[in-house]
Amino acid sequence: MSFVDVAFYLFASITVMAGVGVVIARNPVHAALYLVLAFCSAAGIWMLLEAEFLAIALVLVYVGAVMVLFLFVVMMLDINLLQLREGFWRWFPFGALLAGLMVFEMIWVLGSTQTADVATAVVHGADYSNTKELGRLLYTDYVYPFEIAAVILLVAMVAAIALTLRRRSGVKSQNVAEQVKAKKADRLRIVKMPSENKVSSK
């Protein structure tokens, strides 16, 4: 077994174990941290496929930003485990159906003979830049799909922010522009005065 094989099986087993951990962890914060571990080891697997841009972007975006905000929210929620488990058996058939469907899809795609030869990475020279290649493709061949995806994300972002904008009356708030404009002279008056009692030197 070469070093790459050892690394692959190591990363793959950690990913699977972390994925199981996400599902079975009782504490939601632990589940989120398992998900972080799963992302990191998945990035390791992508790195082995020489997809360095995707691997680092996974760590940068999902681990460095998305999961931080996720943890942020999960930590602040007061989650009652008993309440969460109440409808477990009622929803179990539906969940099992979804899981079965996903397993079937993956077997169908990964196991078919047509995709078998695509699954091996193309060997590149040392000066090959994965990032440059991706950028070139995104901004030439796929420029319209890329731009449309970007616009959809922008619309979603604007909509999400608009949902939180509720004008309520009687709310106290600070006028930051006015605060920033304040000068030292508006608030502070320096008075110079001689000391009242001279220190007597006896």
Place this chain on the structure above:
Amino acid sequence: MMEWLEPIKTLLGSAWLPVWTVLKIVLIVGPLMGAVAYLTLAERKVIGWMQIRIGPNRVGYFGLLQPLADGLKLFMKEIIIPSGSNKFLFVIAPIMVLMPALAAWAVIPFNAELVLANVNAGLLYVLAMTSLGVYGVIIAGWASNSKYAFLGCLRSAAQIVSYEIAMGFALVTVLMAAQSLNLGEIVKGQQGGYGALNWYIVPLFPMFLVYLISGVAETNRAPFDVAEGESEIVAGFHVEYSGMAFALFFLGEYANMILMAFLTSIMFMGGWLSPVPFLPDSMIWLLGKACFVLFLFLWFRATFPRYRYDQLMRLGWKVFIPISIIWVVVVGAWMQTSCWLW
């Protein structure tokens, strides 16, 4: 230059590469830890002078043994694990702070040849590693099971995520100018006949300021040290830590500062390049520039009061992010004209 290594190379055979790599890692981490120790002394001395005090001067001549004394003291202290805490996460959190701060050094080029890993996506790697540092703070705050620590960790999470965006955009302008993600190539892109005028600090000056200030916020340093906020939440996320566990947070913070100083020097101030054409390029320039940026860090701390939390968020989201997005467009347009000389 490396001929004397040949006999050792043949002796070790295939074990040579791992041994040599570990040796290089030790050669980077060793001096880094020394620099961290003496940066703490420098900080106390510099701030002392700025505030017309003497600073530490009892242990050793000129206080030079003070970092060793501090380290020894922290080493002898007991590590107390709070009874309501999550023990595994509580212990692993300080390691999570220090680990990314050290791992990012793998791609830092010290001069044209001297770099541990010359990877093409070096800039992305550095960004990814620095964004991992926040986990140590979050986990420490949560695992401590203390309200002060928890408040500190929430503040820090929001702050680091906000400033990372502006920082990322500042680096986007650098990689546009250099047309490479490789840190060595970025420095080589700043080479030219005019010395300091060829550095990216000249066309990208607003981005240099955004990067520097975001760097201060990323490392949780004053005036953006709301995660610690001694006067509000008594040291924030690491309030429950003692002994070496606390010292690891301290080491992580200073290692991050040094990393940020090196990155600023490499991205904007020409790395190892000489500021004047008649002097040779050398690693000394890089160290000098990094020391200058570190001095700025200390200077900020001695000068500015702590930002209020909402002002901090406003600066990140409503000032830095719009400025940096506009400057990306400006640089893009500028590079298409003949006025782009870099």
